[in-house]
Amino acid sequence: MSPETDLIQPIMLADIVEPGPLPKDGDDPVKTTVNDVDVEDGDEDDDEDGDTVVAEGSATKKKKKKNKKKKKAASTEVENVPGSLDSLQPSSATHAAEPKARVVQSSTVQTDPPSIPVRSLFPSGTFPEGEWQSYKQDNLWRESSAEKREQERLQWDMLNQVRQAAEVHRQVRKYIRTIAKPGIVLADMCETLENTVRKLIEERGLDAGIAFPTGCSLNYVAAHYTPNGGDKTVLGYDDVMKLDFGTQIGGRIIDSAFTVHFNPKFDPLVAAVKAATDTGIREAGVDVRLCDVGAAIQEVMESYEVEIDGKVYPVKSIRNLNGHSIGPYQIHAGKSVPIVKGGESTKMEEGEFFAIETFGSTGKGYVREDLECSHYMKNFDVGHVPLRLPRAKQLLATIDKHFGTLAFCRRYLDRIGETKYLMALKNLCDAGIVDPYPPLCDNKGSYVAQFEHTIYLHPTRKEVLSRGDDY
Ligand SMILES: [Co+2]
Numbered sequence: 001m002s003p004e005t006d007l008i009q010p011i012m013l014a015d016i017v018e019p020g021p022l023p024k025d026g027d028d029p030v031k032t033t034v035n036d037v038d039v040e041d042g043d044e045d046d047d048e049d050g051d052t053v054v055a056e057g058s059a060t061k062k063k064k065k066k067n068k069k070k071k072k073a074a075s076t077e078v079e080n081v082p083g084s085l086d087s088l089q090p091s092s093a094t095h096a097a098e099p100k101a102r103v104v105q106s107s108t109v110q111t112d113p114p115s116i117p118v119r120s121l122f123p124s125g126t127f128p129e130g131e132w133q134s135y136k137q138d139n140l141w142r143e144s145s146a147e148k149r150e151q152e153r154l155q156w157d158m159l160n161q162v163r164q165a166a167e168v169h170r171q172v173r174k175y176i177r178t179i180a181k182p183g184i185v186l187a188d189m190c191e192t193l194e195n196t197v198r199k200l201i202e203e204r205g206l207d208a209g210i211a212f213p214t215g216c217s218l219n220y221v222a223a224h225y226t227p228n229g230g231d232k233t234v235l236g237y238d239d240v241m242k243l244d245f246g247t248q249i250g251g252r253i254i255d256s257a258f259t260v261h262f263n264p265k266f267d268p269l270v271a272a273v274k275a276a277t278d279t280g281i282r283e284a285g286v287d288v289r290l291c292d293v294g295a296a297i298q299e300v301m302e303s304y305e306v307e308i309d310g311k312v313y314p315v316k317s318i319r320n321l322n323g324h325s326i327g328p329y330q331i332h333a334g335k336s337v338p339i340v341k342g343g344e345s346t347k348m349e350e351g352e353f354f355a356i357e358t359f360g361s362t363g364k365g366y367v368r369e370d371l372e373c374s375h376y377m378k379n380f381d382v383g384h385v386p387l388r389l390p391r392a393k394q395l396l397a398t399i400d401k402h403f404g405t406l407a408f409c410r411r412y413l414d415r416i417g418e419t420k421y422l423m424a425l426k427n428l429c430d431a432g433i434v435d436p437y438p439p440l441c442d443n444k445g446s447y448v449a450q451f452e453h454t455i456y457l458h459p460t461r462k463e464v465l466s467r468g469d470d471y
Pocket of ligand 1: 323
């Protein structure tokens with residue numbers, strides 16, 4: 001859902017990566033499975049162009065790094081492929097390195113469009129691990145510590161749940177990339193995405209489902225935009241869209257986002273943000289100071305520039321947007337991960353989930369709230385508040401039942417049959433029970449890209465839960 005703003009709260013992003021240190025013999029940690037369909041990755045197409053902003057002269061694209069790791073999508077389930085701490089896994093894990101993945105059971109393959117619940121694709125009940133990365137030197141000892149490995153074992157069930165949510169995210173985004181093309185109505189795209197999540201995750205009230213509104217912010221809008229009813233916005237060839245969506249099982253949230261663009265002139269902007277997010281992930285770790293992560297991200301982000309229609313723009317980290325810690329049913333659990341230098345010296349801790357997200361912009365590198373609001377969320381810390389207004393009271397009961405403390409949007413209220421709820425919603429906001437999260441915008445005419453992943457700081461190593469072969 002959303003990045004954190006100094007104004008308000010956070011967002012979520014994604015990125016690329018390199019293969020993390022795979023312990024042992026280079027087994028690919030993520031192994032496994034499932035589906036088919038082919039994904040496209042960058043996005044690029046036809047021709048055309050447009051848009052402009054301001055900047056200076058020469059054209060220079062900067063470096064583009066490529067450190068993608070390709071994971072293959074096998075079309076069959078592979079037996080549990082522990083990266084390296086295999087021994088930590090309970091179930092019967094037979095190591096199968098990616099290349100020599102061992103086929104376990106049914107060769108169930110996802111359909112196109114996706115319709116088979118992810119749980120059915122992994123009959124063993126063990127879901128694919130994300131990308132493992134070792135901590136840095138001072139914490140490398142954790143990897144071989146018997147005590148840390150034992151602690152890790154105890155968390156397996158919880159991690160397996162969130163890995164299922166991550167697999168749903170990967171499969172859904174793979175499909176959405178095939179339909180998110182110029183000409184699609186954003187509202188239709190969002191509904192398709194959300195319905196696909198519901199199906200693959202086997203939505204069950206608050207126990208499993210969508211974690212927050214599908215962000216599809218365009219161009220100078222960095223985050224927190226999703227269509228409200230009646231919004232007919234159509235995706236265009238020259239748009240830069242941030243697709244930010246979340247899945248959750250048992251309150252364990254996967255918050256991951258990527259940028260979709262078609263015009264190759266945006267390649268350097270997108271590459272900058274991908275590299276910046278990957279840098280944030282690499283820097284993250286137990287006892288790492290949040291300010292150090294922010295400084296490293298900014299350094300990489302701002303080493304890029306992008307030429308758009310004859311003008312060269314430096315890519316700026318948006319200074320009032322941040323990544324964030326994540327707790328059960330709590331998208332922003334309290335810690336912010338800055339994307340510029342000068343942040344707090346608070347440290348990351350073992351056992352924490354973080355959404356590492358970065359935003360690069362050709363504009364001011366600063367966002368403010370603007371445009372019509374679509375995103376809302378109950379204030380996690382507000383207890384019971386007696387309400388007199390019947391309509392507001394009834395709406396709050398509906399929110400409690402369907403969303404709890406998870407973020408929602410007006411379309412989600414529409415689909416469960418609520419009508420004429422705007423005044424009641426405003427009352428809840430005025431009472432401080434619900435907070436509105438309006439779109440966060442850089443200056444008009446600028447372009448913003450975003451990438452975000454959810455990571456977990458295990459006792460031994462970190463795991464990039466939402467990593468896929470796309471980003
Ligand atoms: Co986020």
